[in-house]
Ligand SMILES: Nc1ncnc2c1ncn2[C@@H]1O[C@H](COP(=O)(O)OP(=O)(O)O)[C@@H](O)[C@H]1O
């Protein structure tokens with residue numbers, strides 16, 4: 001499909017939905033720039049995308065690519081497979097006669113109630129389906145939190161009109177039957193440990209007829225038809241752009257070239273060896289954002305993430321070329337790190353990042369700034385500062401794990417500039433950044449760098465970062481009045 005057709009189709013698609021980043025009632029404007037006093041509510045209704053297509057057409061692959069490109073959004077994937085009915089003993093004995101490609105094979109009522117809950121902003125438990133035992137493992141279900149975007153994928157998700165009506169965008173992955181069969185043979189023999197004869201029998205008896213009778217007829221409901229599935233990068237890029245527009249969000253990294261979200265950087269560089277680092281960072285976020293994590297685990301995983309952010313931040317410092325002689329007598333041309341640097345932590349949560357900085361930069365000087373927040377979004381007042389005397393000659397790594405409204409960051413950066421630190425010499429390191437804070441800081445100080453590990457959905461009415469991770473300083477330093485205290489002396 002030509003790109004123009006895709007654009008036209010996606011523009012025609014997508015019913016009305018509410019986005020959380022509309023400012024002053026406007027949306028889809030070019031760049032929405034909040035002021036320091038602006039707040040926006042988080043969105044009320046997620047954007048639901050249905051991805052249908054024949055078995056092994058590439059639905060999961062397309063969803064993975066969309067998720068990967070929407071790295072700074074909360075996206076969840078719901079598979080129709082999770083709603084397969086469990087088989088009775090009798091059906092299990094004669095599993096070769098069971099039609100897994102018929103609409104009746106799915107518990108559509110449960111799928112609908114799950115989707116309704118998710119759309120209403122409730123967390124849901126989705127069972128994990130095991131293709132080997134043909135069972136839905138309710139005990140091993142995964143908890144899915146409400147999100148900005150819900151991707152619902154499966155062979156028959158366009159079959160029931162009630163499910164279709166929940167969708168803001170419908171995508172059909174259109175892949176040739178022979179390609180689907182070839183992929184299916186490989187997948188079912190390699191991943192599901194099935195015998196090739198069994199795979200071919202199932203295909204001719206159920207899979208192909210069900211495709212013709214139930215799946216292909218639903219193609220007409222699609223807003224977008226993607227030929228070649230995951231190989232169609234143009235279509236996927238356009239879909240992602242459209243989702244961003246519908247969410248009223250823009251890729252902040254494209255707006256502000258000095259904003260670095262480390263997981264996206266990782267993804268680009270490590271695409272060829274898979275998405276492991278991306279999922280590692282997501283995994284650490286999943287742990288530390290969980291309100292029920294133990295204190296030890298919170299500190300442990302927060303430290304790991306902080307270390308990653310610090311290492312990335314250091315990668316943005318200037319360096320000079322340096323040659324050394326190796327033990328083999330050869331010359332190695334490398335680089336020499338910038339030595340004129342210091343850290344500045346914003347008391348108190350910024351102090352949690354000092355150890356990681358010290359671990360990377362032996363003997364580094366670390367200054368402190370204490371800013372008082374008057375009310376949640378009120379004026380910020382500088383209470384205390386102790387900075388190296390020669391700070392104006394140094395590159396400064398400003399440490400604060402959370403960038404919310406941007407008010408504290410603006411106060412801290414303004415102080416550094418008053419002390420003579422050139423704007424380009426400031427690198428602001430944080431774990432999570434609300435888009436509002438990014439706009440505020442980047443607009444006021446376009447030449448500083450921000451290095452963060454995730455961009456948040458936004459701020460709530462109380463100016464708290466959403467989804468956020470709560471009061472970071474309290475959780476990290478154990479002052480959140482929770483009774484999990486276990487102290488071990490050695
Ligand atoms: N464009 C592609 N090129 C090669 N193999 C692919 C491509 N897309 C998917 N596959 C492989 O085909 C199989 C089915 O893809 P998947 O995305 O799981 O399809 P579906 O979810 O529609 O069943 C998987 O083993 C996947 O790795």
Ligand SMILES: Nc1ccn([C@@H]2O[C@H](COP(=O)(O)O)[C@@H](O)[C@H]2O)c(=O)n1
Nearest residue numbers: 054055056081100101131134154155207
């Ligand atoms: N126990 C099962 C359950 C389902 N299938 C087949 O899976 C296909 C749907 O999954 P996709 O990821 O390919 O969309 C469908 O064709 C079922 O026949 C199965 O083989 N065993």
Ligand SMILES: [Mg+2]
Nearest residue numbers: 059060061153
């Ligand atoms: Mg799949």
